[in-house]
Amino acid sequence: MTSVRTEAASPIIVFDQVRKVFAARRASPEVGAVNGVSLSVAAGEIVGVIGRSGAGKSTLIRLVNGLEKPSSGTVTVDGTAISALDERGLRAARRSIGMIFQHFNLLSSRTAFGNVALPLEIAGRTDEIRQRVEMLLDLVGLADKRDRYPAELSGGEKQRVGIARALATAPKVLLSDEATSALDPETTAQILALLKRINRELGLTIVLITHEMAVVKTVADKVVVLEAGQIIEEGATFDIFAHPQHPTTRSFVGSVTGSALPEDIRARLKAAPSPGGQAVVKVVWTGEQSGDRALGQLARDLSIDIALLHGQIDSIAGRPFGTLTIAIPGDDATLRSAVETLTRDGLHTEVLGHVA
């Protein structure tokens, strides 16, 4: 299978030292929503931008299509400095930048067909409407719902209309601001699969903004973690999940990979070992190794009983990924030799603490 990645190395979106400060207003103080972001998105890539509420995600994405102007720095899309365009230039540039939203933002007075047709009407491309809208509704799997009004569609169907509308003017970039946050997990998975297919088939670059790590796990090639308007970590999706560095990234990742300890175990953790107690160790392994086999071997080699406290085996960006938290009985020497053995087997280990 080949994907449309002819320009994978050339960036299509570039943020250069971008700051966005919202001026103080009456009771509200000045807010630095984006505080010095430099970022490069390669053409054909799916980038997930994750951060907590208020981190600056929506502001960041609105800077891409010029809905916000940077206070300083530049935003370039497909070679055009968005921040320097006038209204007329912006209107033209926005035709190559589609956007989808959490609450779909469909016109309730228009059918699915009418909503998808709107951007083409505005662009004065009326003679293409019929053929193009039908093709797009077909692409998102809604050919049979073309005459339904938004009130007659499910959430997932409404978002499919939103996606078809965003694609109407054949954009090069699709921006998604929490587009799956109002949907149930199953519908979310279907919408993400659709976005992935569109990315592959049309070579469309996608920037996905979300507060849910589970959303980026399967579809994003790259993950950017945003906190207080700054990038605190970025990298290939698998690496971010396998070896998160920043505490915020760790807490995001922990919620979906099973690496976050259940509260009852966390509450019992002590920094120092106690006689007759156990060490609590997190073991992480990826595609190539078999963690469960290595742990079985370890128990036999050291003649110890390893207790499984918590964990899961999952798939991140298409690669197997396992996280297990185990309790190892015995003294310091046993723990050291266990960690050495596991490390030698290529597993990543971390001693979280000790329980009595």
Ligand SMILES: Nc1ncnc2c1ncn2[C@@H]1O[C@H](COP(=O)(O)OP(=O)(O)O)[C@@H](O)[C@H]1O
């Ligand atoms: N138009 C605005 N005027 C003033 N402050 C704003 C405006 N838009 C966003 N903010 C502030 O900027 C910060 C980042 O907001 P936002 O980009 O919406 O974050 P997120 O999408 O990550 O939740 C917040 O503190 C928010 O209150």
Ligand SMILES: [Mg+2]
């Ligand atoms: Mg937001």
